[in-house]
Amino acid sequence: MDYDLVVIGAGPAGCAVARDVAAAGRRVLVVEEHGQVGEPMQCAGLISARTLELAAVSREVVLQHLKGARVHGPGGQILTLAGSRSYALAVDRAAFDRELARQAAAAGARIIYNRRAVDFSYIAGGVRVTLAARDKAAGSAFGEPVRPALSGGSIPASLNCGFVSPPAGRAGLPGAADKPGGAGSVSAQRAVGVPGSVTCRLVVGADGHCSAVARWLGLSPPVEKIAMYAAEVELPAASDAMIDIFLGRRVAPGWFGWIIPAGGGRARVGVGSGLAGTCDRAAGRQSPRALFQRLVNRYHRLFRGLKIIRPTGGLVPVGFMPRTYGPHALLVGDAAAQVKPISGGGLYLGLLGARLCARTALAALEYGEFGPAALAVYQRAWEKEAGMEIRCGLRHRETFLNMSDQEMDMLLAFFDRPQWRRIILKYGDLDYHSRIAAKLALAPPWARRFVTGGLIPLLQLFRTPAAGEETRL
Numbered sequence: 001m002d003y004d005l006v007v008i009g010a011g012p013a014g015c016a017v018a019r020d021v022a023a024a025g026r027r028v029l030v031v032e033e034h035g036q037v038g039e040p041m042q043c044a045g046l047i048s049a050r051t052l053e054l055a056a057v058s059r060e061v062v063l064q065h066l067k068g069a070r071v072h073g074p075g076g077q078i079l080t081l082a083g084s085r086s087y088a089l090a091v092d093r094a095a096f097d098r099e100l101a102r103q104a105a106a107a108g109a110r111i112i113y114n115r116r117a118v119d120f121s122y123i124a125g126g127v128r129v130t131l132a133a134r135d136k137a138a139g140s141a142f143g144e145p146v147r148p149a150l151s152g153g154s155i156p157a158s159l160n161c162g163f164v165s166p167p168a169g170r171a172g173l174p175g176a177a178d179k180p181g182g183a184g185s186v187s188a189q190r191a192v193g194v195p196g197s198v199t200c201r202l203v204v205g206a207d208g209h210c211s212a213v214a215r216w217l218g219l220s221p222p223v224e225k226i227a228m229y230a231a232e233v234e235l236p237a238a239s240d241a242m243i244d245i246f247l248g249r250r251v252a253p254g255w256f257g258w259i260i261p262a263g264g265g266r267a268r269v270g271v272g273s274g275l276a277g278t279c280d281r282a283a284g285r286q287s288p289r290a291l292f293q294r295l296v297n298r299y300h301r302l303f304r305g306l307k308i309i310r311p312t313g314g315l316v317p318v319g320f321m322p323r324t325y326g327p328h329a330l331l332v333g334d335a336a337a338q339v340k341p342i343s344g345g346g347l348y349l350g351l352l353g354a355r356l357c358a359r360t361a362l363a364a365l366e367y368g369e370f371g372p373a374a375l376a377v378y379q380r381a382w383e384k385e386a387g388m389e390i391r392c393g394l395r396h397r398e399t400f401l402n403m404s405d406q407e408m409d410m411l412l413a414f415f416d417r418p419q420w421r422r423i424i425l426k427y428g429d430l431d432y433h434s435r436i437a438a439k440l441a442l443a444p445p446w447a448r449r450f451v452t453g454g455l456i457p458l459l460q461l462f463r464t465p466a467a468g469e470e471t472r473l
Contacts, residue, residue, distance in 0.1 A: 001126050003027045004365050006200040007109075008117045008129075008213055010037050012055065013333030013350035013357075014206030015100040015109075020358035022107035026365055029198060030104060030111040033134045033207075037101040037111075038094030042314045043347070044230065044260050044268045045093040046243070048430040051348040052089065054355070057099045064090040064263040067241045068425070071412055072299070074248025074405035079412040082242065083425045090262045117207070120216040120329075126201045126370075127328050202361055202370060203329045206354075209317040211335035217326035222319025222337045226255050226344055229288030230270025234307040235259070238267035244302060246271070246295060247408050253286065254401060255344075257295045259302065266309070271295050272316070272344065274401070288313060316344040318397065320390050324382065325375040332357045338386070340433065341393035342400075348431045349386055356381045392434040415440075 005021050007014045010032035022028040034040070046066075052059065066089065068082035105111055112131075119130035205213025209225060238261040246257035254274020261267050271291045286294075296303045317337040324336040332338065333350035340349060360378040364370050403411075415424065420440075427439045 001201050002198045003029045003200040005029070005202050005204060005361055006031065006117075006127075006129050006198060007204045007206055008211075009033075009206035009208060009333070009335070010097075010101055010104075010111055010113075011206055011208070011333060011350075012097055012100050012347060013338070013354040014204065015097070015104045016055065016351055016354035017204050017206065017332060017358045017361065018109040018111075019100065019104040019107045020355070021361050021365075022104060022109040024362055025108075026362070028104075028107075028109040029200070030101075030109055031115050031117055031129070031131060032111060032113050033116045035114055036098075038097035041093050041232065041310065041312050043093050044258065044270065045091045045096070045262070046260050046268075046345065046430075047089050047091055047347050049086070049089060050431055051351065052091070054348065054351045055096070055100060056103070057096055061091045061095045061099065062089050063092055064261050065241060066090060066243055066261065069243040069245055071245045072247065073409035073412045074250065075409040077409040077412045077416075079416045079421075080242075081421055081424055081428075087425075087428065088243070088430050090260055090268070117212055120203065120213070122328070123199060126199055127203050128197055128199050129203065130197045132196075201328065202364060204357060204361065205329065205331045205335045206333050208334045209315050209337075211331060213329055214331055214335055217329055217331075219321065219323055219326065219331070222317045222321065224274065224318045226272045226274055226316040226318055227288045227313070228255075228270055228272040228316060228344070229292045229311075229313045230268060231292075231308045231312065232262070232310040233267055233269055234265055234305070234309060235267040235269065235303065236265055236305040237302055238262075239265070244299075246299065248405050250405070251295050251298060252291060257291075269295075269303070269306075316346070318344070318394075320387070320394065323379060325372065325378050327372060327375075328370045330357050330360060330375060330378055336382075338382075340431075341390060341397045342433050343430075345430070349390075352385060353382060356385065389432055389434055392437065396433070396437060 004026040005018070005028045007018045007028065007030045010018075010030050014030060015037070018028045018030045045063075052062070065086040067084065067086060068080070069087075071079040071081070073079070101111060114134045115131045116134050117129050118132045121128045121130075203213060205211045205217075207213060209221065211221070214221060238259055241261060243261070244259040246252060251257055252271050252273060255272030257269075257271035259267050259269050271288060273286060273288055273291055296306065317334055317339055318341050319337050321331070321337045324331040332353045334346055336353055338349040338353040339346040356378055360375060360381070363377070364374055367374070415421070423439050424436060427436045429435045
């Protein structure tokens, strides 16, 4: 065999698996379809300190410490949650990804770029992976372009399976991969000397929501995918350490919009929309690009001075995959739907999955056991580690999808009280949303039904009881 392990995709989860397996002395190849790690950016870069520690990435990637959030309801209700400590970190995602790639290369993994895995076939004792040059053709369009109200750059018209190319004339941000002697080991293997196929004992699919490895294995992805449209921008108004979150069926049906300050007068802004029937039928199907424009227009004061630096977009899988393995193969990261259902964040769960995936891979390589029975230990470990959290998030998401705009505002108004703000700030956890839900279960029954998944008609509860009628909460 050419390699013990071939990882498809050099994102954080893929590089973390490659690093840990290569560090144990195994022969590892990472195949990346883009020209460098971290580009194009497809993530808001909002993480916890716990995620930074799990990734073993230095704090040099941190751009901004964030100390709270303003949640904007569809009817104008605002819930402000401002604390004194850092609740989240805005990071340079390109630098974050490149550091993980450098770690993988330093551990002995080989990384090749501008190559896609286009075919997989079983051979005696392993898998043959066929590679091809990256197809740069555009994928499906998401709708009409944003109108000139957004200055500083146009937004590309196409998404290729969730990946957006940088604007014309921009080769991407310079990084260590471009510097001789720096992270040259990360990007040295490009077109030269790349074989048409490689053989390995085990394949790890870290190739995103439209995973080629998952398709080869015949594994069904989650039914729901969130379409997101976002941009890195210059935004003078984003000068504080507060995140802005926007709710409402007209602005972000089935999801939310956001402004995340990134320091230096810059921010990440974006909006998501539920697919597969989760959008509001009355509002009609709206492209993420159109929703982005609507968000900017509606909250024009917050977006005053907006100048787009880099647009991006993609699809985020939401759901639970009951099987993330097959003969001689494992899935990790977005390919395994290791994503938080409430926020769409995939870095923490993806890195958690990567740690379990690497352990499973090393055990399989040591004992020479690559059948489903041996690799199923990965699925069991993942469900034990994060299964309850994901399922809890899915239940809360179902409740959220059934809430009207008026109910969202009423819920925000209820929690905009000192005692509830203190509880949220004390127990809020970016990685484990179920913890705050458990604390909010102390709320009165009508509010508890929201945070625990049993939606009831609030308007009826808030109406004035008739004479002699008993009020029940």
